[in-house]
Amino acid sequence: MGRRSGILEFAVLGLLRESPMHGYELRKRLNTSLGVFRAFSYGSLYPCLKTLVQRGWLIEESGGEPDDSLTAPLTGRRARIVYRLTAEGKERFEELLSQTGPDTWEDEHFGVRFAFFGQTSRDVRMRVLEGRRSRLEERLARMRASLARTRERLDDYTLELQRHGMESVEREVRWLNELIESERAGRDQQRGETPPDPSDDTAT
Template sequence: MLELAILGLLLESPMHGYELRKRLTGLLGAFRAFSYGSLYPTLRRMQADGLIDEASAPAGVKVRRGRRVYQLTEKGRTRFNELVADTGPQNYTDDGFGVHLAFFSRTPAVARMRILEGRRRQVEERREGLRELVTRATRASDRYTRQLHELSLESSEREVRWLNELIAAEHTLPDASPQQGRDGTEETPEPPEPAALDTAPVPQNSPAVTHVPGSSDVRGPREKEGEPDHG
């Protein structure tokens, strides 16, 4: 899952290792204990695999001498798209689900739904196991163990409700899968062409000319054209 997280962050912009470490801590901190010792070996492996390479620092970003700036390669973008579309059971775990959720905006709609449903099944199984543990602790009059299990049970029940809401929201999205370009970023579908506007002139209804006795300004149509009035 660390590989997916690195690819997803580098998809946004090139970063040096220290910046990646800070971003990963913020990204994964809520779901797992991030090991700093695993970052640089993973970066070296990904570079050897051709998923990332070194780049010049982005404009306006100062980098200390000796710090390497990493960027995605075309192979790395392809790998990212493969990983976010993966719906295997490893993506339902605490670690796997947390990383995938962080990149759901770049995940196909079908994959999002399968991952959410898979995660819900896993948490529901955990919830049932915790209910059994609470019952056993109650029978054994083990107050503190029961309270510990009740705390975990409450967390599982809350997550199931939350997942139900996410899944219901996914059902309301009309084919909400983002289109991904070659660089892995979302491509917004072109809006339909607006209907052609009718630019033909709208006929205006001229008010009727009323002859006012004694007025020399009111003339008939033939007089307006300069023709003599034979009447």
């Protein structure tokens, strides 16, 4: 009946982890912080929020005082529903973050996963980055093989398309290499806030 999983669930949990929000605000954030890449519609957001509440990962706060800036100007406006992440919701987000899913999940939604790296342990970051890199390298190998086989039969445009595609992938691999190296280098000198131990499970 409700939405099961999907990138939207992940993004909502991730954004609500930073601070509670109502739906409208959430959608705006989805289309700026993350949403340079994709725009979600209300038609998918609100149903998604409902099922997340049903599973106990979010709780609704009709007019509590989660934050002054959110509650204060509520004078006559339609009652906004502010959503807050529960402890189970945090666990679920953690699970999704570190999940080595069925390939397409990680490949298509890498951008969104990366956007939440600030909330991730270095172990997970390394795993995601290296996973992405190895899948791109696989793809590169397939492209090269296919190109070697069919080079003669292809017209100029198709060839140019494949050339540009391969260059883009190669470029991303180099980018990933830099990121991975910088993660490795930062193993000693911390960059920002490094979570000291992932075994800390006490809820706030």
